[in-house]
Amino acid sequence: MIEVSASDQYMTLSADTPLLEVYAALPAGLYPPFPPIELPGGVGGVISRGGFAQTFFFGAEVLGLSFIAPSGRRIVAGGRTVKNVQGYDLTRPFVGSFGSLGQAETVTLRMRPGLAAAHHYRSGTLEEVQDSRARFLWQDGETLHAFHFGHVRDVEAVIKVFGGEPITGALDYRPWFPGGMGTGDGGPLRDRRFGWADGGYVPEPTALFSRVMDGL
């Protein structure tokens, strides 16, 4: 299920929707908060892991979601609007909670406008591009990727600084994670937050977070 509101610049979709299906359903000139690649678990997986490759605050791009909490209750968090301080914001702790607060059913994502977009790659490491303004930066092996969208000249400028060659065709990273996409060094992917490794290892929640988790 993908429902797109181009005029309000959001989309509501089933959590199991693959990322590239989202790209295929996008209205012209609008982009979701992840790059055009495939990752395990689709959109729900990305939300659970707190995003991938973003250089911005990812939580703000998740406008709302419904999820089944560990207690079995169905919780509706957030909504469809960018601003929302109506009760406690459960979308923020859910994003990046690695499934500990439950399983997402539907997700509402903000789409942002871009009159142009580009995905380039070159050899290198993330440490070399600390100052890059690209919206997404990640490293697979010794290859560095940048994906950016925005105004035409802005995209040209960001990609010119990054260098490299344009990517043609979609990247599907799912086969690299047969045991699930967890965190850890030595895995095939890195972004500014984590190394991403095959297997189910995830960071430990704090005791305080566990108290909230137990309450739900």
Add this chain to the structure above:
Amino acid sequence: MNIFGRGKTSGNTSRENRRPEKDGLMTDPRTHTRPSEGSAQMHPLATELTHALGSRKVLVSAGERRMYSYDAIQMGVVPVCVALPESTADVVLAVKAARAAGIPIVGRGAASGLSGGAAPTQPSLVLSFTRMTELSIDPVRREAHVQAGVITLAISEAARPHGLVYPPDPASFRTSTIGGNLAENAGGPMCFKYGVTGDYVKALEFVDADGEVHRLTRDAYDLAGLLIGSEGTLGLITEATLRLSTPAKFTRTLMSSFPTVGQAAEAVSSAIAAGAVPAKLEFMDQACVNAIEDYLHVGLPRDAGAMLLVDTDGDDLETVEEELALVEAACQSSGGTVRRAATDTEAASLWQARRSVSPALGRIRPQRMNEDIVVPRSVLSEVVREVEALGVASGLKLVQFGHIGDGNLHPNILFDPRTESEEAVHALAQQIASVAIRHGGVLSGEHGIGSMKLEFMAEAVDPVTLACLWDVKRALDPQERLNPGKVLPRPGEARHD
């Protein structure tokens, strides 16, 4: 005038640097002893805190305490005492003392909030953070390290010499504190393009209901995101690390007037659909424009049904101009009359008019109920028309303005409690909230629920989710001692006035 002074850029807050208005509130026995307010009548918690923190950090007299019973819009209950902590250690001490005494705790910054969030609903300990003003900038990491009492504007002022800026700009940013902004997840005109307060938080320190200190980061398990906007009901934020950004090199401004509000809303949708991302996109209805014009006489179009005020910005002048042209074309095709600001001075004058909405409205009636609804942009024209019609039908004075790019509207009901029914005001407020909810929106975008919108929550949040929110509250504040009577309604709870 910045009545609260500015946060320092480094070092401890010394007595010499204490803010003048607080000096006027000091419980110095040489200046403040009155027979009726002697220590014999002090609440036991006040006595304990005076002993533990020292008399200069605790306000005990009735007159002093009364000044901490209200925020910018709501009267509350006079606190049993007020503590003015200067450090996280002071906060811990006060929280533990209040916990032992069984007294609720209400955190407070500049109290410029518009939802009753900082107004106690029970006899409480008020923790006023206005002395926690340490502020430092890390230009390499592009971060500001702030204590909760730092004035919002002071962050950008400290960052500017390093070529950096803190974008969130709530209307009260000259007086509001960052702690209050975090508690309400405050927004402002810049937030359409640049995001709200919480989007800039990299790390938080807070004191929980037991007086324990926690430091939170946000790469995973984003508990900070839960604390932000929780109105001091889950913990007391004492420090934050904030992300700074570089200011745009170029800004362009235009004003457009429209015969009807529907046309203004249509122009907004068209401009955004065309790919424009204005830095600011503000709306005022005719009543609001006239209120400002009566106040400032800056030549705003009194006959217009609605007015938009728009900034585009960026580092590439051509792109900024192109974006402004997109907005201009959208306004004109929707029947708007466009005036571009020719100079920075003219642009500043237009924005000064927008920032003067609150004082302008204050001249019309002595009190107001300030709504903060958010709706999807596609239904803006319908919502604005419906709200307008409700205002007319009520016979009360209603004006509308807001951050229309975000769909965030501030319908304000202006009234005189001596001659107009507060019940009628409340009924109209509830009808407006219902309009927002019916159109897929929310009760509040940036002011918070506080106590004033508590009753509307039952309509806005489904019972299962509301029960879960209560479970979150109980997980972090089992005895419900932190800012009771805010954010979450109890079933059948009466309105607090």
